[in-house]
Amino acid sequence: MSTQCEAFEPRLGTLADGELGEDAAREVKAHLLACPECAGRLDAIRSLGDAIREQAPRYRAPDSLRASLRASIHGAAALSAGMDESPEVPSVPGIESPPGRLPSTERSSDEPRVVPIGPGLRIVPRRWLAAAAAVAVLLAGAGRVAWIAGEASARNDVQAEEVLASHVRSLIGTHLTDVASTDQHTVKPWFDGRLDFAPPVYDLADQGFPLAGGRLDYIGGHPAAAMVYARRKHWINLFVWPVDGATQSAPAWQARRGYHMAQWDAGGMRHWAVSDVNEGELQTFVHLLREREPTTAGSVSDAR
Numbered sequence: 001m002s003t004q005c006e007a008f009e010p011r012l013g014t015l016a017d018g019e020l021g022e023d024a025a026r027e028v029k030a031h032l033l034a035c036p037e038c039a040g041r042l043d044a045i046r047s048l049g050d051a052i053r054e055q056a057p058r059y060r061a062p063d064s065l066r067a068s069l070r071a072s073i074h075g076a077a078a079l080s081a082g083m084d085e086s087p088e089v090p091s092v093p094g095i096e097s098p099p100g101r102l103p104s105t106e107r108s109s110d111e112p113r114v115v116p117i118g119p120g121l122r123i124v125p126r127r128w129l130a131a132a133a134a135v136a137v138l139l140a141g142a143g144r145v146a147w148i149a150g151e152a153s154a155r156n157d158v159q160a161e162e163v164l165a166s167h168v169r170s171l172i173g174t175h176l177t178d179v180a181s182t183d184q185h186t187v188k189p190w191f192d193g194r195l196d197f198a199p200p201v202y203d204l205a206d207q208g209f210p211l212a213g214g215r216l217d218y219i220g221g222h223p224a225a226a227m228v229y230a231r232r233k234h235w236i237n238l239f240v241w242p243v244d245g246a247t248q249s250a251p252a253w254q255a256r257r258g259y260h261m262a263q264w265d266a267g268g269m270r271h272w273a274v275s276d277v278n279e280g281e282l283q284t285f286v287h288l289l290r291e292r293e294p295t296t297a298g299s300v301s302d303a304r
């Protein structure tokens, strides 16, 4: 890269963002006309930006978080307004304020009042500092909550994609089941010795979801049991694998590319049910399973 190019390079990103001043932009553009290398760099920056805008997942903060944040800010504002009633004199350590110029005696205005007390020294009324600090803490907290939620949600998203891919794969090939049987007493023991956990296998034929068999699968780096159930001419894959420290959770529902999916934890195991049956039918199926499932990790093996 020439010295000239090196000087222009840091400004390419700013130009791509449309944030370069008019004169500087003109200068960079003139260079771009003469320098295919820098023009190429700008193209790369732009396509990266486009790719991120198009493909990066975005998470909207839930309404409940917005509401509680708003309430907290109002609460903090009320609290700091209350603090203003304090007769205590606001002070900066080591700095003497001239008498009669203290903000606590000047409460009429809502504007942040800055009191000059000497060359370069100012007192910002304490209530404003308190309110600003409270808001900063709340925003930092909310950002963290949103980030954690986003992180968990992204992980869940990856898992959902894997589960869906596995479901679809099981249907397009000839590998829907490793053991084809409508009998839970055939399917359940088949998993023995093939997995180090005992997946739940139920007979739901009377409820309209006959068992079709079982299959070994692999999701997110875990060996998983896939139980296959039929619903009219549709298939439901139920994926199960043990998760350390899994707590009981109600099913979380989602639709992806025409499939319905439910995910929940029970009995120390992660469960995913996926199918192209309608949502109501999948809900019935999940409900039937959950009625039969043990709720603790211990009782899974007891139930065998």
Ligand SMILES: [Zn+2]
Binding pocket: 004, 005, 008, 031, 035, 037, 038, 039
């Ligand atoms: Zn250049």
